[in-house]
Amino acid sequence: MSSSRNRILVPEAKEALNQFKMEAAHEVGTPLTNGYNGDLTSRQNGSVGGQMVKKMVQDYENRLK
Template sequence: MSRNNRTLIPQARHGLDKFKVEVASELGINDYESIDKGNLTSRENGSVGGEMVKRMIADYESKL
């Protein structure tokens, strides 16, 4: 299975990275931007991405 992690709007990359660090911090994963993600469990890494998606969907739905 091939994954494509490119950002559709390149100008949004900085905002997404900042959002990722904020979510990780709220989940108790400190220094997320500077740690080796390979040292985190799949659950920890997945929790960050999952929470990001959950919040983006909630934000979108609140604007409908």
């Protein structure tokens, strides 16, 4: 029994999340494409996720000011 916990809670936000991911990949120099990215290393994929979190934290901190 396999269930994915990586589901989008607001389906209307899917395109915006994909755009955000592509921007983060571009910023860290990871050649992410729309489609299969299984040829990328864990380090490359992790750097994209890390960049996304970094930008979200910066945005939150800016909103607190």
